[in-house]
Amino acid sequence: MSNPTGLRYAPTHEWAKLEGDVVTVGVTAFAVEQLTEPTYLELKPVGTPLNPGDKLGVIESYKSTSDLYAPVAGTIVERNEPLVDDGKRKGDPKPVNDDAFGAGWMVKIRLAPGATLDHLLTAEQYDQQLASEGH
Amino acid sequence: MSANRRTPLYQWHVDHKARMVPFGGWEMPVQYTGIGPEHKAVRSAAGLFDISHMARVSFGGPGALALLEKVFTNSVATMKDGQVRYGLVCKDDGGILDDVLVYKWPYGFAAVINASNREKILAWLDAHRGGLDVQIQDQTFDTTMIAVQGPKSVDLVAGLFAADVSGLKYYYAAPTRYKDKGCVVSRTGYTGEDGFEVMVPNALGVTLWDEFVARGAVPCGLGARDTLRLEAAMPLYGHELNEQTDPIHAGLGWAVKLDKGAFIGRDAIQAATADTQKPVRIGLEIDGKRAAREGCAITDADGAPGGTVTSGSLCPWLDKSLAMGYVAPRVAAPGTALDVDVRGTKLPATVVPLPFYKRKK
Numbered sequence: 001m002s003n004p005t006g007l008r009y010a011p012t013h014e015w016a017k018l019e020g021d022v023v024t025v026g027v028t029a030f031a032v033e034q035l036t037e038p039t040y041l042e043l044k045p046v047g048t049p050l051n052p053g054d055k056l057g058v059i060e061s062y063k064s065t066s067d068l069y070a071p072v073a074g075t076i077v078e079r080n081e082p083l084v085d086d087g088k089r090k091g092d093p094k095p096v097n098d099d100a101f102g103a104g105w106m107v108k109i110r111l112a113p114g115a116t117l118d119h120l121l122t123a124e125q126y127d128q129q130l131a132s133e134g135h
Numbered sequence: 136m137s138a139n140r141r142t143p144l145y146q147w148h149v150d151h152k153a154r155m156v157p158f159g160g161w162e163m164p165v166q167y168t169g170i171g172p173e174h175k176a177v178r179s180a181a182g183l184f185d186i187s188h189m190a191r192v193s194f195g196g197p198g199a200l201a202l203l204e205k206v207f208t209n210s211v212a213t214m215k216d217g218q219v220r221y222g223l224v225c226k227d228d229g230g231i232l233d234d235v236l237v238y239k240w241p242y243g244f245a246a247v248i249n250a251s252n253r254e255k256i257l258a259w260l261d262a263h264r265g266g267l268d269v270q271i272q273d274q275t276f277d278t279t280m281i282a283v284q285g286p287k288s289v290d291l292v293a294g295l296f297a298a299d300v301s302g303l304k305y306y307y308a309a310p311t312r313y314k315d316k317g318c319v320v321s322r323t324g325y326t327g328e329d330g331f332e333v334m335v336p337n338a339l340g341v342t343l344w345d346e347f348v349a350r351g352a353v354p355c356g357l358g359a360r361d362t363l364r365l366e367a368a369m370p371l372y373g374h375e376l377n378e379q380t381d382p383i384h385a386g387l388g389w390a391v392k393l394d395k396g397a398f399i400g401r402d403a404i405q406a407a408t409a410d411t412q413k414p415v416r417i418g419l420e421i422d423g424k425r426a427a428r429e430g431c432a433i434t435d436a437d438g439a440p441g442g443t444v445t446s447g448s449l450c451p452w453l454d455k456s457l458a459m460g461y462v463a464p465r466v467a468a469p470g471t472a473l474d475v476d477v478r479g480t481k482l483p484a485t486v487v488p489l490p491f492y493k494r495k496k
Contacts, residue, residue, distance in 0.1 A: 033154065036358055037169045039449045040424045058478070060426055062170040062448050063358050085424055
């Protein structure tokens with residue numbers, strides 16, 4: 001399993017990719033493997049303000065239910081709608097399983113003024129975290 | 136880090152990229168390709184499970200029958216040679232110590248016990264053998280146990296064993312030979328499908344497993360085993376069953392023979408049949424795709440406490456969010472509308488009859 005070097009990582013297994021002042025957020029392939037294949041994804045609505053560590057949503061698999069956490073400070077400006085289940089429309093989170101770092105992205109967050117990604121791990125540091133946890 | 140035991144198939148699992156997890160003191164595969172595809176393979180064709188972690192104990196000697204009748208809720212004396220019977224081992228107060236399968240042979244008996252309860256049950260048997268002349272042998276580490284489950288499993292066992300096991304009746308077993316070594320094949324399982332469970336000497340474990348795979352059986356992990364047994368509404372020790380649950384309220388009264396004579400827990404279980412207040416095991420179908428997990432609170436239409444979920448998941452074959460749990464008898468009737476609190480969100484649910492899934496005969 002390789003974690004792309006252009007991204008930053010939260011210890012809770014979310015990845016973050018900065019383009020301009022918008023950060024695309026998903027979960028790592030390692031997190032997906034731990035979950036087993038996702039069956040349900042719930043995300044906070046567009047417009048929700050977040051601080052790092054705030055609950056961003058919930059992801060479920062046949063095996064378990066896990067919270068998702070915001071890696072950065074900002075406001076949700078877009079969601080990957082086809083993946084999301086909002087109770088009325090039934091999304092399919094399969095792309096999270098198939099392409100965690102690409103088509104499986106979850107939200108785009110516009111960075112709050114002055115906010116950065118500096119507190120997040122580099123790919124190398126995240127690899128080290130996984131290795132130290134015995135993976 | 137405590138060292139978990141490894142089955143003779145451990146290296147096979149690792150070599151085939153299974154994700155390994157600790158379970159009941161063993162390191163076991165939770166999935167290979169995915170719980171969904173593995174689950175569906177069992178329902179539509181055939182799946183293969185390493186169940187070598189299950190404890191296997193043999194009983195010999197003239198006192199074996201008397202000891203089993205004393206500790207087992209179901210009748211043993213009425214079993215025919217080759218028959219397999221499900222039942223409970225209970226405490227004096229009716230609390231369930233384990234759910235087990237007992238096998239009857241012309242020369243004695245055997246039992247298959249849950250992995251996590253192995254030492255507890257061995258100690259219980261030892262404590263209650265009294266002056267009975269019985270030899271109890273733990274054979275867990277001598278054999279490899281493999282389950283092949285699904286509608287195609289009867290084709291997969293054809294020609295593998297010295298005896299033609301395809302004619303075995305459900306819940307019967309036969310001693311036979313595999314590659315000229317003694318083995319046992321039973322028509323049993325824990326998935327709601329037709330299938331077989333095979334015990335072979337460890338030296339032949341990987342050989343038999345490979346042969347099943349070559350014949351088209353899909354290797355399945357504990358993850359699919361759990362969703363399959365949930366869909367089939369089979370209780371799991373540590374979830375639906377524990378030392379605080381009794382067989383009657385667990386819905387397992389059919390596995391208790393109150394009229395067979397004295398056995399440990401008999402009086403308490405008899406009293407439990409008259410207890411109309413204690414929570415009972417029910418099935419729930421939950422609106423939407425969110426899963427209710429163990430521990431989720433169940434409330435009635437007025438928001439009053441109704442009970443607790445013991446197992447729940449989105450189930451791959453029925454593609455529904457299903458759960459089992461215990462609720463007060465007043466809200467246990469099929470059709471009753473309830474709510475399940477899933478991490479702070481109240482999801483509407485309906486009590487449905489068990490099992491959720493029943494295979495076509």
